[in-house]
Amino acid sequence: MTGTPLIEPNSGFKFDNVKRNQLLNDKGFMVPTATKTGTTIVGLLYKDGVVLGADTRATSGTIVADKNCRKIHYMAPNMYCCGAGTAADTDFTTEMISSQLALHSLNTGREARVVTAMTMLKQYLFRYQGHIGAALILGGYDVTGPHLFTIYPHGSTDKLPYVTMGSGSLAAMSVFESQWRPGLSRDEAVEMVKDAIESGIFNDLGSGSNVDVCVITKGDVEYIRGYSQPNQRVAKEQSYRFPAGTTEFIAPKTRTPAEEATAMDVSA
Amino acid sequence: MAVKFDGGVVVAADSRTSTGAYVANRVTDKLTKVNDRIYCCRSGSAADTQAVADIVSYHMDLYSSQHGERPTVKVAASLFQEICYQNKDNLSASIIVAGWDEQKGGSVFEIPRGGSLHQQEFAVGGSGSTYIYGFCDKTFRPGMNREECIEFVKNAVGLAITRDGHSGGVIRVAVITKDGVDREIVYGNALPPQYTG
Numbered sequence: 518m519t520g521t522p523l524i525e526p527n528s529g530f531k532f533d534n535v536k537r538n539q540l541l542n543d544k545g546f547m548v549p550t551a552t553k554t555g556t557t558i559v560g561l562l563y564k565d566g567v568v569l570g571a572d573t574r575a576t577s578g579t580i581v582a583d584k585n586c587r588k589i590h591y592m593a594p595n596m597y598c599c600g601a602g603t604a605a606d607t608d609f610t611t612e613m614i615s616s617q618l619a620l621h622s623l624n625t626g627r628e629a630r631v632v633t634a635m636t637m638l639k640q641y642l643f644r645y646q647g648h649i650g651a652a653l654i655l656g657g658y659d660v661t662g663p664h665l666f667t668i669y670p671h672g673s674t675d676k677l678p679y680v681t682m683g684s685g686s687l688a689a690m691s692v693f694e695s696q697w698r699p700g701l702s703r704d705e706a707v708e709m710v711k712d713a714i715e716s717g718i719f720n721d722l723g724s725g726s727n728v729d730v731c732v733i734t735k736g737d738v739e740y741i742r743g744y745s746q747p748n749q750r751v752a753k754e755q756s757y758r759f760p761a762g763t764t765e766f767i768a769p770k771t772r773t774p775a776e777e778a779t780a781m782d783v784s785a
Numbered sequence: 786m787a788v789k790f791d792g793g794v795v796v797a798a799d800s801r802t803s804t805g806a807y808v809a810n811r812v813t814d815k816l817t818k819v820n821d822r823i824y825c826c827r828s829g830s831a832a833d834t835q836a837v838a839d840i841v842s843y844h845m846d847l848y849s850s851q852h853g854e855r856p857t858v859k860v861a862a863s864l865f866q867e868i869c870y871q872n873k874d875n876l877s878a879s880i881i882v883a884g885w886d887e888q889k890g891g892s893v894f895e896i897p898r899g900g901s902l903h904q905q906e907f908a909v910g911g912s913g914s915t916y917i918y919g920f921c922d923k924t925f926r927p928g929m930n931r932e933e934c935i936e937f938v939k940n941a942v943g944l945a946i947t948r949d950g951h952s953g954g955v956i957r958v959a960v961i962t963k964d965g966v967d968r969e970i971v972y973g974n975a976l977p978p979q980y981t982g
Contacts, residue, residue: 673835677810
């Protein structure tokens with residue numbers, strides 16, 4: 518036969534379909550958009566640790582795909598990571614590094630450090646040159662204290678006392694820039710995070726629904742799902758049920774689910 | 786930018802990282818330690834320069850372990866050059882390497898985008914550097930002392946920040962000598978005098 522390999526290499530991205538996709542695009546067949554989290558995520562250092570916050574809307578183009586998704590991902594018992602960008606990328610990247618961290622922790626016999634997770638994430642994302650659309654806020658408390666990092670899809674990182682990412686980041690950052698100060702108390706910090714996320718929820722179309730909060734302190738994590746729920750559906754103004762008998766019928770016929778399952782439709 | 790003086794070097798940078806028109810980090814530290822007496826000034830892509838600096842930093846550690854002494858600034862610059870040149874198609878990184886070593890005292894090396902290596906008395910880089918070439922060429926004299934060098938970089942970076950939209954924040958300064966590294970921050974309200982209209 519020809520010299521083609523029997524087993525195709527499995528690793529990395531394959532760009533074989535780029536030309537085909539371009540031709541299809543020209544003919545009018547568009548690629549469906551990946552689910553993006555179009556998000557507001559924030560992180561904030563306070564007196565005793567780190568507070569992470571996130572909204573809960575996942576969008577697919579202009580449609581809301583999930584009204585209550587989780588954007589704060591578990592990394593280690595002392596570390597959580599908020600993710601913005603492509604939902605699949607943030608989910609898989611954080612899960613992958615979380616599993617590597619667990620193995621690392623067992624190998625070293627120590628609790629994982631936040632810088633370790635940060636380095637694993639940045640080196641992974643840099644390798645994929647920005648094609649993995651994961652913009653992350655990593656926060657945790659380890660032996661060296663509380664730490665907060667942002668990690669961008671291309672692999673650059675920043676170490677800061679307060680951070681925001683996602684489409685609602687500008688709205689959230691305006692809240693932090695006007696209110697943050699060092700040495701906040703726990704309640705002040707959580708309220709500020711809630712205010713920042715709500716600013717994103719109400720001013721950014723890509724963010725919405727509820728506020729999730731995660732407070733990480735020395736030796737303790739409090740994950741509050743739905744800390745604030747400012748978008749509850751209102752009670753319907755009236756009952757829209759039609760009274761029995763609205764629809765006229767000639768003769769009733771009922772079939773049980775068992776009969777449905779075995780019935781065969783025979784068309785003439 | 787970086788300036789050499791007798792006894793060491795002074796490195797300085799602004800603190801702005803932007804994504805398009807948004808300032809992602811207004812207090813960035815662009816003066817990155819590569820070893821206890823060698824720093825690099827990063828400009829270009831944040832992801833690329835952080836990755837390259839991490840790799841060189843690793844090699845510095847390895848060199849120290851293997852040779853039992855600190856590598857010279859020239860060795861560090863050479864490592865930067867190797868990475869930047871061999872990967873020139875995939876990197877957007879313009880780096881200034883400066884530090885102190887036992888052999889030569891202070892040294893400054895510039896590695897622009899193509900991956901060439903240039904040893905100089907002083908070097909400027911980044912988007913704001915274009916606005917201060919004239920000021921630097923006119924003000925710099927070989928044989929300036931430590932204090933004069935510090936004044937020089939504060940003035941130069943301050944002027945670049947004023948004129949360049951992609952530069953801003955605070956001025957970070959580090960002085961590297963045989964005794965160690967002294968770091969300083971100059972805030973906007975303490976800039977050296979400039980005509981601002």
